[in-house]
Amino acid sequence: DIVMTQSPDSLAVSLGERATIDCKSSQSVLKSSNNKNYLAWYQQKPGQPPKLLIYWASTRESGVPDRFSGSGSGTDFALTIGSLQAEDVAVYYCHQYYGVPRTFGQGTKVEIK
Amino acid sequence: EVQLVESGGDLVQPGGSLRLSCAASGFTFNDYYMDWVRQAPGKGLEWVGRSKNKGNSYTTESAASVKDRFTISRDESENSLYLQMNSLKTEDTAVYYCARDKLGVGANDYWGQGTLVTVSS
Numbered sequence: 001d002i003v004m005t006q007s008p009d010s011l012a013v014s015l016g017e018r019a020t021i022d023c024k025s026s027q028s029v030l031k032s033s034n035n036k037n038y039l040a041w042y043q044q045k046p047g048q049p050p051k052l053l054i055y056w057a058s059t060r061e062s063g064v065p066d067r068f069s070g071s072g073s074g075t076d077f078a079l080t081i082g083s084l085q086a087e088d089v090a091v092y093y094c095h096q097y098y099g100v101p102r103t104f105g106q107g108t109k110v111e112i113k
Numbered sequence: 114e115v116q117l118v119e120s121g122g123d124l125v126q127p128g129g130s131l132r133l134s135c136a137a138s139g140f141t142f143n144d145y146y147m148d149w150v151r152q153a154p155g156k157g158l159e160w161v162g163r164s165k166n167k168g169n170s171y172t173t174e175s176a177a178s179v180k181d182r183f184t185i186s187r188d189e190s191e192n193s194l195y196l197q198m199n200s201l202k203t204e205d206t207a208v209y210y211c212a213r214d215k216l217g218v219g220a221n222d223y224w225g226q227g228t229l230v231t232v233s234s
Contacts (some may be wrong), residue, residue, distance in 0.1 A: 042158075052215070061222065100163075101174075105122070
């Protein structure tokens with residue numbers, strides 16, 4: 001199974017400041033046949049289902065604010081919130097859909113400092 | 114509008130069975146892979162399994178932790194996805210979500226609100 005490891009487990013950032021979450025996979029999720037990274041990011045607020053933010057490691061889902069960006073390739077990825085807003089308080093998960101079983105990172109809780 | 118509505122969650126004793134349903138609307142259900150994902154109270158997300166689309170004969174795949182106990186199926190006529198859960202264990206206690214795979218991608222673009230399964234004596 002591909003193990004996804006996020007860091008840090010929690011993060012407190014001031015409003016308007018940048019927040020960065022790292023995600024490392026135990027093996028590459030880059031498929032050579034199409035040069036795509038099978039890596040997504042989700043946001044989950046309390047009492048709600050996860051919401052897709054980013055897929056293919058860096059493609060923003062429709063309707064997602066452009067302060068959210070994804071980067072990385074192979075085994076090392078990052079989600080950056082460019083200017084943290086109050087509504088961004090949530091838990092964020094990375095997810096690999098390269099192989100079965102699909103696996104998720106353990107989650108990173110983002111709070112306001 | 115895409116909607117996924119889960120139902121069937123309940124309190125069940127260890128060793129018992131339960132069947133969850135996910136009613137889909139607002140899209141061509143047969144064209145999409147569909148997943149079950151669960152979340153134990155206060156914990157992270159765990160992929161349970163999936164049903165591929167009609168073009169792939171609705172083939173299913175499951176996580177090792179539920180293989181041989183859980184079965185995923187679909188009803189085309191009802192636009193519904195099911196999760197039959199047998200031999201339930203306390204560690205199966207979780208909110209169960211059904212989620213749609215984004216076409217041509219594989220990440221989950223729509224999720225239901227979830228249904229709570231509690232396994233306890």
